[in-house]
Amino acid sequence: MSINLTGIAASAGIAISKAFRLETPDLTVEKTIVENVDAEIQLFDAAIEKSKAELEVIKEKTKQDLGEEHAEIFSAHLLVLSDPELVDTIRQKVKDEKVNAAFALKEISDQFVMMFETMDNEYMKERAADIRDVSKRVLAHVLGKPIVSLTEINEEVILIADDLTPSDTAQLNKDFVKGFVTDIGGRTSHSAIMARSMEIPAVVGTKTVTENGDQGVQVIVDGLEGNVIIDPSESELAEYRQKLADYEEKKKEWAKLVHEPTKSKDGHLVELVANIGTPNDLEGVINNGAEGVGLYRTEFLYMGRTELPTEEEQFEAYKKVVSELDGKPVVIRTLDIGGDKELPYLDLPKEMNPFLGFRAIRLCLEKDDIFRTQLRALLRASVFGNLKIMFPMIATLGEFRQAKVMLEEEKKKLMDAGVDISDSIEVGIMVEIPSTAVMAPQFAKEVDFFSIGTNDLIQYTFAADRMNEQVSYLYQPYNPAILRLVKMVIDASHAEGKWTGMCGEMAGDEIAIPLLFGLGLDEFSMSATSVLPARSQISALTKDKAKEVAEKALQLNTDEEVKQLVEKTFL
Amino acid sequence: MAEKKFTITAETGIHARPATQLVNKAGQYESEVTLEYNGKSVNLKSIMGVMSLGVGQGSEVTIKAEGPDAEAALQGLDEVMKQGLSD
Numbered sequence: 001m002s003i004n005l006t007g008i009a010a011s012a013g014i015a016i017s018k019a020f021r022l023e024t025p026d027l028t029v030e031k032t033i034v035e036n037v038d039a040e041i042q043l044f045d046a047a048i049e050k051s052k053a054e055l056e057v058i059k060e061k062t063k064q065d066l067g068e069e070h071a072e073i074f075s076a077h078l079l080v081l082s083d084p085e086l087v088d089t090i091r092q093k094v095k096d097e098k099v100n101a102a103f104a105l106k107e108i109s110d111q112f113v114m115m116f117e118t119m120d121n122e123y124m125k126e127r128a129a130d131i132r133d134v135s136k137r138v139l140a141h142v143l144g145k146p147i148v149s150l151t152e153i154n155e156e157v158i159l160i161a162d163d164l165t166p167s168d169t170a171q172l173n174k175d176f177v178k179g180f181v182t183d184i185g186g187r188t189s190h191s192a193i194m195a196r197s198m199e200i201p202a203v204v205g206t207k208t209v210t211e212n213g214d215q216g217v218q219v220i221v222d223g224l225e226g227n228v229i230i231d232p233s234e235s236e237l238a239e240y241r242q243k244l245a246d247y248e249e250k251k252k253e254w255a256k257l258v259h260e261p262t263k264s265k266d267g268h269l270v271e272l273v274a275n276i277g278t279p280n281d282l283e284g285v286i287n288n289g290a291e292g293v294g295l296y297r298t299e300f301l302y303m304g305r306t307e308l309p310t311e312e313e314q315f316e317a318y319k320k321v322v323s324e325l326d327g328k329p330v331v332i333r334t335l336d337i338g339g340d341k342e343l344p345y346l347d348l349p350k351e352m353n354p355f356l357g358f359r360a361i362r363l364c365l366e367k368d369d370i371f372r373t374q375l376r377a378l379l380r381a382s383v384f385g386n387l388k389i390m391f392p393m394i395a396t397l398g399e400f401r402q403a404k405v406m407l408e409e410e411k412k413k414l415m416d417a418g419v420d421i422s423d424s425i426e427v428g429i430m431v432e433i434p435s436t437a438v439m440a441p442q443f444a445k446e447v448d449f450f451s452i453g454t455n456d457l458i459q460y461t462f463a464a465d466r467m468n469e470q471v472s473y474l475y476q477p478y479n480p481a482i483l484r485l486v487k488m489v490i491d492a493s494h495a496e497g498k499w500t501g502m503c504g505e506m507a508g509d510e511i512a513i514p515l516l517f518g519l520g521l522d523e524f525s526m527s528a529t530s531v532l533p534a535r536s537q538i539s540a541l542t543k544d545k546a547k548e549v550a551e552k553a554l555q556l557n558t559d560e561e562v563k564q565l566v567e568k569t570f571l
Numbered sequence: 572m573a574e575k576k577f578t579i580t581a582e583t584g585i586h587a588r589p590a591t592q593l594v595n596k597a598g599q600y601e602s603e604v605t606l607e608y609n610g611k612s613v614n615l616k617s618i619m620g621v622m623s624l625g626v627g628q629g630s631e632v633t634i635k636a637e638g639p640d641a642e643a644a645l646q647g648l649d650e651v652m653k654q655g656l657s658d
């Protein structure tokens with residue numbers, strides 16, 4: 001009997017495959033006295049061997065996907081598993097005290113974790129996490145409840161999970177993970193954004209998929225409508241195979257626009273660019289005919305690891321992106337960490353309101369060594385293409401000026417050292433805080449461009465946490481309150497001869513596109529997969545009509561009224 | 572027994588990657604190999620032992636090897652040290 005669930009359509013496309021449920025097993029350990037010490041030691045040795053084999057696979061996979069540097073951490077993990085101080089001590093404890101292997105393992109590894117945690121050195125403290133991680137893997141085997149790692153998936157599946165962290169999603173292998181479904185999350189949560197950038201169909205916020213989706217059962221993910229069918233009937237399967245074929249057909253139509261400029265029916269040009277998270281996303285950018293990158297989220301360089309990326313590592317990543325885009329614009333956003341994106345190794349205090357707290361530029365200006373390292377890497381990469389620098393979460397002109405001073409200082413230092421730097425780097429800001437939108441005319445005199453980050457601008461304007469499903473009705477992109485702010489920003493930039501882009505979800509939204517085009521937005525940055533549908537949509541618009549509808553929308557009362565107006569006029 | 576002193580010149584000291592290389596190398600020999608630093612001595616075949624020393628830039632460390640292939644072990648470790656850890 002099939003089970004139908006609905007959630008939020010997070011990433012377009014349809015996938016049909018079998019479920020792979022991501023589970024965190026219960027690893028509670030109790031002390032027992034054992035009769036057969038040898039059997040206990042054999043159990044432990046077997047667990048070590050299994051864990052080593054798994055880590056070898058993870059290490060190889062990481063090496064292929066992310067490079068040697070990222071794989072190093074797993075070499076260290078493997079060595080922990082061969083460490084005589086750990087392994088022999090555990091065996092000895094089992095022998096001497098006749099206790100179960102699980103208990104001996106837990107006790108001894110906890111001692112090591114404690115030892116590293118109490119060291120007066122940040123680096124050593126992080127090693128505690130490594131030991132904990134490795135011991136957990138072995139313990140899981142000893143208890144017969146192995147932990148599955150996303151990198152170990154080696155057949156086609158639909159991933160089912162309560163939620164996926166950004167580092168979980170970064171580990172996904174697109175060749176095998178055909179789609180994913182989660183219990184929690186919304187359209188703008190990180191897992192959803194990643195799914196779009198990786199072009200994996202996804203439905204999030206289904207609330208109960210982990211309860212219903214048993215391991216191995218067939219699942220249909222409809223990322224277009226937000227539907228999930230577990231154990232579908234023959235007729236449902238047939239229906240979705242047809243839907244999948246239709247979608248593929250439509251994609252073929254869009255594909256004809258890959259090398260075309262983005263031009264309205266009456267000849268007005270705008271720029272359609274893509275949002276990316278890592279250099280691996282470039283393939284999607286190029287295949288989908290984006291005219292550049294409007295948002296490169298550099299925080300992924302900092303995530304899923306145990307220490308900060310070096311200047312060299314960052315330089316290589318930025319250089320790769322700007323050179324491969326071969327002169328097309330690449331807007332690189334400086335580190336935006338905090339909020340829902342944490343970096344365990346920075347050891348930042350937990351906050352009551354992380355979205356209103358110490359994040360993004362606020363953190364960078366305070367921890368300026370981290371920021372300056374990134375700025376140097378960016379400056380050095382600037383000569384390899386058309387690189388633009390963008391600061392996130394700017395709330396005041398003072399913050400922008402301070403960041404700009406740091407940039408100039410690093411630039412001078414590099415130039416004094418004889419390093420080549422482009423002399424035409426545009427420096428802009430994200431407009432995602434209402435204060436900045438309101439002050440746009442002042443900002444426009446000093447910045448080179450604006451990029452409106454609608455996900456945050458909406459949450460801050462309506463004072464509604466975008467991670468909280470109970471207030472998700474306040475995510476109202478078409479509300480005239482937002483449209484008026486957007487208009488203020490665009491008009492302010494044009495008055496100073498500058499340009500405005502948008503890099504939030506709204507830029508690729510079929511209802512918003514005609515309004516934004518009408519308001520005069522210059523650059524639309526979206527998930528790579530949205531570029532071609534958007535280009536197709538814009539080619540059917542005329543400036544006069546779009547402008548007229550946008551003006552009308554600004555005078556309406558509610559989000560719903562605006563939506564209806566656009567649907568009636570254009571869709 | 573064979574022993575040799577090294578001064579660590581690497582900016583980051585002996586951390587994850589170099590420690591991994593040293594421990595891997597030490598594991599290839601039968602001899603008992605120890606790393607001494609700051610009055611403490613640890614088994615060089617133990618990654619956690621090595622990392623627990625927290626050897627930073629400019630530190631002086633001594634490697635001792637005792638066993639049938641002590642000389643070879645010291646030579647092998649000397650080569651690893653020279654790959655960017657110590658001059």
